Amino acid sequence: GENVEQHPSTLSVQEGDSAVIKCTYSDSASNYFPWYKQELGKRPQLIIDIRSNVGEKKDQRIAVTLNKTAKHFSLHITETQPEDSAVYFCAASNSGNTPLVFGKGTRLSVIA
Amino acid sequence: EPEVTQTPSHQVTQMGQEVILRCVPISNHLYFYWYRQILGQKVEFLVSFYNNEISEKSEIFDDQFSVERPDGSNFTLKIRSTKLEDSAMYFCASRGLAGGPGELFFGEGSRLTVL
Numbered sequence: 322g323e324n325v326e327q328h329p330s331t332l333s334v335q336e337g338d339s340a341v342i343k344c345t346y347s348d349s350a351s352n353y354f355p356w357y358k359q360e361l362g363k364r365p366q367l368i369i370d371i372r373s374n375v376g377e378k379k380d381q382r383i384a385v386t387l388n389k390t391a392k393h394f395s396l397h398i399t400e401t402q403p404e405d406s407a408v409y410f411c412a413a414s415n416s417g418n419t420p421l422v423f424g425k426g427t428r429l430s431v432i433a
Numbered sequence: 434e435p436e437v438t439q440t441p442s443h444q445v446t447q448m449g450q451e452v453i454l455r456c457v458p459i460s461n462h463l464y465f466y467w468y469r470q471i472l473g474q475k476v477e478f479l480v481s482f483y484n485n486e487i488s489e490k491s492e493i494f495d496d497q498f499s500v501e502r503p504d505g506s507n508f509t510l511k512i513r514s515t516k517l518e519d520s521a522m523y524f525c526a527s528r529g530l531a532g533g534p535g536e537l538f539f540g541e542g543s544r545l546t547v548l
Contacts, residue, residue, distance in 0.1 A: 365524070421478070423475050
């Protein structure tokens, strides 16, 4: 089955700097790659997703890139703010009912 | 905005007791899931449910676990005889798109503590 690796496990950045989180996946059939943000004690919430027919997607300060050949995808957050501090999870699945498989998460701390 | 709702938010139980966690998915969604998250760890898939039957389950979802959709709205997870290692946050999730992956909407979670 699918295996998703995520790095780094923790990341500290100064407010205003960029943050990059990287994930690799194992199943070449995977074609859907969402990123979820989880604040302490809260539910995971989707912040951005990308499908395999797209190489990059951007939404304001957040962008995701996908390299299907190398089987990796990355989350980029620019101009980080303290409210970006949270745990971020990448995930992957293929078409149909296949459940999302999550990475282990990255705890991002944005220091004011 | 429609939400997935879960009850209880927190349950404390003794080892060996049965627990039922309840979820009300978003009303027009078709696919339902249970995930769990041990404190500080990743979100792990337990089971998916579609068209009134289990479509996939993980190794975690052994004979002690069962799911049910007893009516048109509720989706329940039962743990027959809880173990200490079942202590975790259990998230229900649902999605609506047929025939393809799409956004998974999570409930707020039910924190299970087994003593």
